[in-house]
Amino acid sequence: MALYSEKVMDYFRNPRNVGIIEDADGVGEVGNAKCGDIMKIYLKIDNDIITDVKFETFGCGSAIASSSMSTELIKGKPVSEAMQLTNKAVTEALDGLPAHKMHCSVLAEEAIKEALKDYYNKNDIKYDHSNFPKCKSCDHCCGE
Amino acid sequence: MTIREIQNEIIRLKQEKGICILAHAYQGQEILEVADYVGDSFGLSQKAAQASQATILMCGVRFMAETVKILSPNKKVVLANMSAGCPMADQMDVDLILQMKEDLPDYVVVAYINTTAELKTICDVCVTSSSAVKIIRNMSNDKILFIPDCNLGDWVAKQVPEKKFQFVRGGCPTHLRITKNDIERARKEYPNSLLLVHPECHPSVTEKADFVGSTTEIMAYAEKGDNSEYIIGTENSIVQHLQFSCPDKSFYPLSKDCVCHNMQVTTLMDVYHCVLGNGGEEIKLSEDVIHQSKKCIDEMLRLG
Numbered sequence: 490m491a492l493y494s495e496k497v498m499d500y501f502r503n504p505r506n507v508g509i510i511e512d513a514d515g516v517g518e519v520g521n522a523k524c525g526d527i528m529k530i531y532l533k534i535d536n537d538i539i540t541d542v543k544f545e546t547f548g549c550g551s552a553i554a555s556s557s558m559s560t561e562l563i564k565g566k567p568v569s570e571a572m573q574l575t576n577k578a579v580t581e582a583l584d585g586l587p588a589h590k591m592h593c594s595v596l597a598e599e600a601i602k603e604a605l606k607d608y609y610n611k612n613d614i615k616y617d618h619s620n621f622p623k624c625k626s627c628d629h630c631c632g633e
Numbered sequence: 634m635t636i637r638e639i640q641n642e643i644i645r646l647k648q649e650k651g652i653c654i655l656a657h658a659y660q661g662q663e664i665l666e667v668a669d670y671v672g673d674s675f676g677l678s679q680k681a682a683q684a685s686q687a688t689i690l691m692c693g694v695r696f697m698a699e700t701v702k703i704l705s706p707n708k709k710v711v712l713a714n715m716s717a718g719c720p721m722a723d724q725m726d727v728d729l730i731l732q733m734k735e736d737l738p739d740y741v742v743v744a745y746i747n748t749t750a751e752l753k754t755i756c757d758v759c760v761t762s763s764s765a766v767k768i769i770r771n772m773s774n775d776k777i778l779f780i781p782d783c784n785l786g787d788w789v790a791k792q793v794p795e796k797k798f799q800f801v802r803g804g805c806p807t808h809l810r811i812t813k814n815d816i817e818r819a820r821k822e823y824p825n826s827l828l829l830v831h832p833e834c835h836p837s838v839t840e841k842a843d844f845v846g847s848t849t850e851i852m853a854y855a856e857k858g859d860n861s862e863y864i865i866g867t868e869n870s871i872v873q874h875l876q877f878s879c880p881d882k883s884f885y886p887l888s889k890d891c892v893c894h895n896m897q898v899t900t901l902m903d904v905y906h907c908v909l910g911n912g913g914e915e916i917k918l919s920e921d922v923i924h925q926s927k928k929c930i931d932e933m934l935r936l937g
Contacts (some may be wrong), residue, residue, distance in 0.1 A: 492728035502733065504802065520806075525720025527806050547783070547804030550729045 493550065494584035500554035505561055508543040514611065517603025519596055526552040526593065528600040530560070534608055537568050544600070551590035555597035558582050563601060568608070572620065574601055636663055639905050643667045646908040653686040654904065655701065657693035658848050659868040659896040662877060664692050664904060673849050675746050675761045678704045690907050692899050695916075696722040699750040702916045703930060706923050713907050714899040715914035721833075722747045724803040725781040727755055733778065733801070740778040740799060743769060744929060745785060747805075750918055754925035756780070759933040762832050763847035765789045769796060771936040784809070788832040788839050807893040808833035811866055815888040816841050819864045823885050829854055830866030830887065838866065855879065868893050 493501075510531035520527040526548030533541035542564050546556040559579050563571040576594035580586050586594060602621055609616045634642075644667055647654055655677040656668035665671050670680040674697040681689045682704040689710045691698040696719050698712040730752065734742060744756035745765070753759060760768050766789055769777060775796045779786035781803030790798040811834050819828070829851045830842040839845050844854050848867055855863045855875050865872045866887035875884045906912025918926075 491732055493732055498729075498732055498736075501729070501801070502736075507802075525724055525806060527809065547724075547802055547806070547809055549724045549726070549803070550801070553802045 492587050494586075496558075496582070496584045497551065497554045497586065500557045500583065501550040504544075504553050504557040506543050506557060506564070507545065509545055510541060510543050513604075515604040515606075515608030517600045517605070517607055519600045519603055520548070520552075525549070526596060528552065528556050528596055530556070530600040530604040532604045532608060534568060539563050539566055539568065539571055549590070549593065551586050551593035552596060554583055555579050555586070555593045556600065559594075559597040559601055568605060571601060572605055574598055636901065639901055640667050643901075643905055643908050647690075650688065650908065650910075651686045652688045652690050652908055653681060653684040654690045654908075655681055655692060655697075657691075657697060657896065658852070658874065659870045659893055660692050660899060661870065661897070661901070662873060663901045664899065665874065667901075667904060668692065673761065673763075673847060674700060676849065677701070681705050681708070681710075690904065690913065691916075692904060693717065694719040694722070694895050696747055696749055698916045699918065699926075700746065700930070702918050703750060703753075703923050703927050706918075706920075710916045711907055711913040712916055713913050714903045717895050717898045719747055719895060721745075721781055721803055721805045722749055722752075725752060725801060727752055729801075730755060730780060737776075737778055737799060739774075740776045741772060741774040742778045742780065743772075744780055745782050748781060750922050750926045752780075753929050754922055756929045757932065758936065759929040760937075761847065761933075763850055764933065764937045766792045768933060768936045769793050782833055784835055784839075785832045787836050788845060805833040807868060807891055808866075809835055810890040811835070811838050811888045813837045813841065819885065819887050823862055823864055825860075826862040826864045826883075826885065827858065827860050828864045828866065828887070834866055842866065852878075855882070855884065867891065868896060870896070 510533050513531035514534040515532040517530045528546045531543045542560045544556040544560050546553055576598040579594040579597050606621050654668045656665050656671045678700040681701045689701055689708050691701055692713045694717045698710055702710040742756045743758050746761050770793055778799045780801050783800040783802050784804050786800045827843040829844045832845050862883045864885050864887050869886045869891050872884045872886045
């Protein structure tokens with residue numbers, strides 16, 4: 490049986506929402522050079538609705554697929570709903586990820602949250618800091 | 634012990650024990666000074682294959698030590714610091730690329746040398762950043778699946794427009810830290826400089842450069858060039874090395890963030906412990922991996 494689901498292969502090979510938004514309302518970047526996967530998410534938000542979202546990720550197949558799927562899951566949604574996105578939802582939407590690649594979906598969730606935090610900060614919107622935990626995805630790979 | 638004393642001990646011990654030290658150009662100056670050979674990854678593995686010593690010590694990252702082992706299977710190959718990996722080399726795995734190959738049966742898989750030995754076993758041709766254009770032009774097949782660096786791939790594809798390319802979105806996290814904003818700032822600050830960048834940089838960076846080339850090509854261009862000032866868009870150790878080799882010229886880093894932590898993890902003390910015999914990690918590859926991975930390297934040599 491193939492290690493990667495058809496969905497993962499599809500989103501890896503034909504990623505949706507690739508690119509950057511020059512005048513983004515929120516930008517989130519997670520990962521680092523040691524991890525090897527760097528994810529950057531750009532949000533355009535109008536009237537509390539995510540009207541556009543792009544990502545720029547260079548990394549493994551699961552990281553590309555997770556970034557792309559997470560952008561699809563929040564596009565057109567209210568900010569409050571995007572805040573509820575979990576790595577589990579990203580993984581399920583991809584019909585699963587290999588166990589050793591689960592951290593890629595965590596990275597995608599964190600990239601979205603970082604972008605939302607940036608949006609909150611830029612617009613002086615108060616938020617609950619406990620909703621933005623420190624990078625979990627890197628624990629196993631770089632200890633940061 | 635001082636740095637000089639440690640270096641002297643390393644040189645004495647490597648000669649006594651018959652150890653050939655290879656140092657990738659991104660290593661620190663104190664390591665380059667004790668090396669038998671300095672250069673880029675494939676050039677070093679070729680030097681190692683020709684060396685008379687039975688033990689090779691690689692000061693670089695894991696895939697480089699693996700390439701040395703592939704070309705010198707009967708020698709003992711040691712990676713000076715076992716934690717030195719290459720994030721880009723680890724991005725693509727065998728399962729992923731095999732699944733892609735099934736969907737692209739008429740494509741030839743061209744692997745950048747920055748891949749694991751295991752991944753090379755399923756690739757058709759290997760390339761370096763300096764040989765990629767020539768090799769791909771010389772290939773009879775006109776459909777190329779280029780892995781893992783899509784930025785290097787993009788740069789190659791622009792020079793071989795007659796061929797059709799498929800990419801995966803891998804890339805070097807270090808070179809990708811350089812942005813077009815860095816170029817604007819550096820051009821303003823050093824208006825008389827020429828800008829030399831590595832093809833692993835993002836296309837928005839390479840398209841603004843005066844020269845794009847591998848580390849060795851960048852160094853040769855700067856050393857031989859008539860200009861007296863250069864902005865360097867690759868790992869920042871090269872800025873220092875060029876300053877040593879050309880004291881009358883000036884070199885500036887394009888981005889202060891372009892530092893490869895994996896390359897810098899190896900210390901002079903690691904090298905010292907290795908030549909003492911109690912450091913590093915011996916690279917072990919199965920005969921099958923050596924045999925299969927060597928095929929795409931042989932193909933690179935045939936076409937290059």
